[in-house]
Amino acid sequence: MRVLVSGGGGFIGSHLVDRLLLRDDCTELLVVDNFWTGRRSNLSHITDKRVRILETDVERLADVGLFDEIYHLASPASPPWYMEEPLRTVRANVIGVLRLLEALRPNGLIGFTSTSEVYGDPLVSPQPESYRGSVDCTGPRSSYDESKRCSEAILFESRRVSGTQIKVVRLFNVFGPRTRPDDGRAVSNFISQALRGKPITVYGNGLQTRSWGYVDDIIDGLARFFWLQPTDYPGPLNVGNDREISVIDVARYVQSRFPKTPIVHLPPAPQDPTNRRPDLTIANRELPGWACQVPYEEGIDRAIAWFSKNEELRSASHDDVAAEFRKSALHM
Amino acid sequence: MRVLVSGGGGFIGSHLVDRLLLRDDCTELLVVDNFWTGRRSNLSHITDKRVRILETDVERLADVGLFDEIYHLASPASPPWYMEEPLRTVRANVIGVLRLLEALRPNGLIGFTSTSEVYGDPLVSPQPESYRGSVDCTGPRSSYDESKRCSEAILFESRRVSGTQIKVVRLFNVFGPRTRPDDGRAVSNFISQALRGKPITVYGNGLQTRSWGYVDDIIDGLARFFWLQPTDYPGPLNVGNDREISVIDVARYVQSRFPKTPIVHLPPAPQDPTNRRPDLTIANRELPGWACQVPYEEGIDRAIAWFSKNEELRSASHDDVAAEFRKSALHM
Known part of the structure; x- marks a missing residue:
């Protein structure tokens, strides 16, 4: 089982890598990161021989073969970072997901960490996944919000026309070690x-x-949705506190x-x-037993x-x- | 004055090309089109020596030098077309606009035909430009709607961080010859x-x-906004009937x-x-004298x-x- 994590050197990405390494069926884990907002120190504790770290922009990823599972987390997530380099943010998300789809084995799974920012400044609370959002697509947060929305569109449309197996989560605020x-x-x-x-x-x-979710709880939600729970639900799935x-x-x-x-x-x-507050109705249905602890x-x-x-x-x-x-x- | 029109073989693009050729200051006009939804017959009447037609995907545009004005119209615009090839639609819009920004001369102008589809299934009528829209970013129209929204974000963020001169219109339905x-x-x-x-x-x-706008009226609105009217307003600007x-x-x-x-x-x-109906308050302010005739x-x-x-x-x-x-x- 070849697994790829883009943004695996980041705050959430590195915790996901740790969690993936608990799986025996994962024989190879490629971490793709340009260490723009991610950090090598987040991975320095890893001695597992299955892990390979490739320093590159995900959108420029060279030929690395095909993967059974791909998790696309590469993106800055904090306003000062994405507002400083908005076009680079769009490239990481949008061109990144298009590139990763090419690296997916037939019948492979691609997971994507989208964001509650797709709801913008919401007019309903809590926000269910069906809420279409209130995002200013010309505003100073648009590089992040719109590139996450567009990446969701790419994945859901890829599923519709090509049957791609996708799992899309919308993360609410996460905090904890490695921020x-x-x-x-x-x-x-x-x-x-x-x-x-x-x-x-x-x-x-x-x-x-x-709604601040502690990182361990959020990673537990991701692991359940991405591989532990036998669900065909493609998302979008709110994951948060x-x-x-x-x-x-x-x-x-x-x-x-x-x-x-x-x-x-x-x-x-x-x-x-x-x-900002997640409606967790679908999470409770799809991830029974999961809750922020x-x-x-x-x-x-x-x-x-x-x-x-x-x-x-x-x-x-x-x-x-x-x-x-x-x-x-x-x-x- | 070097001018580039992407999608210049399309329905609206070819009319815009005709209109640009009325300008004496336009010394070179590069039409970029892959003739996916555009057609060579839309340009077959043109004998003007200033025009060069380059058949390529705009997102794969090779080095063609720098341009003083770039108009990015390359995209399918009709649901059956973009729903058939959603990822290609995203590429044309999003990677297309990123590529074209690289081909823009310093202080050059980039114009973009966005769409009323950024409003989705609107909950307010008529729709002012400030309306944030009601788009399902996981739905079967999302490749078009979200890639237009994301392209707007790229342009407005490029303006914010780099001072790029942009003009973004949101076109409502257009009909007429060359559809x-x-x-x-x-x-x-x-x-x-x-x-x-x-x-x-x-x-x-x-x-x-x-709200159906006859193509001649819409092209007149584009010409006024893009080059005739002395306005610094970057958009977004509703143009429609x-x-x-x-x-x-x-x-x-x-x-x-x-x-x-x-x-x-x-x-x-x-x-x-x-x-779907445009609020034309800003158009009336920015394009005095313009109206659908x-x-x-x-x-x-x-x-x-x-x-x-x-x-x-x-x-x-x-x-x-x-x-x-x-x-x-x-x-x-």
Whole structure:
């Protein structure tokens, strides 16, 4: 069984690689990553001989033969990163999925991590998979949102005309170990700021809500959907935590762990969705027994513990560069 | 002034080429077309030495130098065509626009014909450009709708990060001479059926509405927006006729010209939008003096006259093949 994971050096991708290596039927695992937002350190613990790491843009993937299972996770996922290089983001997702379809063995399975961002700034809550979304296809988040939507279209249309076996998940916010300290999203921002004794910065009033899933729970959902559960359902499938928490509440929780840290407010990020919460009806049907198990507070504590051990965080200069670029990207 | 038109052999593209040739400042006009849905006969009247025709997929365009103006029209636009080859449709639009951006001279202008299909099955009427749409990104029309949305995202994000000069229009339904007889959409279907003494086939009850713009009026709108009018507005700009007419009314009007022709109803086309009408507020502001001038009835009469002279229509076998394939594509 030859398996390929694009973006396997990333936050979620590297956890998926770990999980795939628990499978005996996986004889070869090719990790494809250009280490743009992924990091080699996310894979440095792996000694398994089945793993090969290929450093390349997925959309430029050379001939690597055919695979039985392909998981396409290659994409930046945080606004400052994709807003900095929007065309590259589109290429990774859209041309990436077209390239990977060519590397799929007949009757092989291609799994894709789409995103709750396909719902944009949703007008219904919680969001069922049937909700068509409210995305500004000309806006500053469009490279990510629209390339994920277009990649879904490619997969579902490939299934319709060619019978391709697909599994498409829509991930809601995920947090936990291996998030980049300069990722730029709330949980990792707040923790890395607090750890360095800097103020916690909240974009806007912080009343925007998200549904944060701890990475172990999310990977468990992916594993069940992609290979453990005998389901023919192609997706789209919401995978996330349906406990909705405001950004300011996250900031306050992190602050409770670092009591001297102030919270400061910055101008709102452009077109920041006001709310986000998965309708898990289909997940409950397709993945019986699956649910997010790690309470949010415990997840934050675990993330703090991981970030505390992360040497990189002590490099203020690195973080300042990242902060500068976040600022320029977000506050147009 | 070097100008490139992708899809210049198509229905709208070839009319745009004719219009561009009226400009003295256009010294070279490269038509890029793979003649998938475009036709060489649409260009056979052109003797102008400035025109060069390059038969290639736009996404595989070889090095042709840099251009001052590029107009990207290459895409099938009719459901049976794009539903037959959805991945090729995505490639033409998305990889096409990425490729064309590389062929744009610094400070050059790229114009893109997007579509009212970015609104999907709209929940507001008329549709202003700010309406975010109701598109099923997993549905049988998604290859077209989502690749147009994604191409818009690419252009607006290219403008944001690189200052690229862009002009994006969203075309509503267009009809008139040079439509393929086997295009598969209402007006051309009805006329070609009636001309051959066959029943007029209406998908569903025919109460779905469209806004049909006669091609001369639409090309006039494009010319004004793309080069005649001194506007920095990048779009998106609705260009269409805001007179909303039901499909059954079109069928009846064509029937009034061919009184013995029956109208028969077929099952509805999948995810056929129920309504479509442009809000022209921005068009009225940006293109003062422009409006659709040709009354719909006169446009139909002109289209009938053109189709009557078109020899291809008399080839029943050709049409039957097209009808078969329309049926298989539309009635899943």
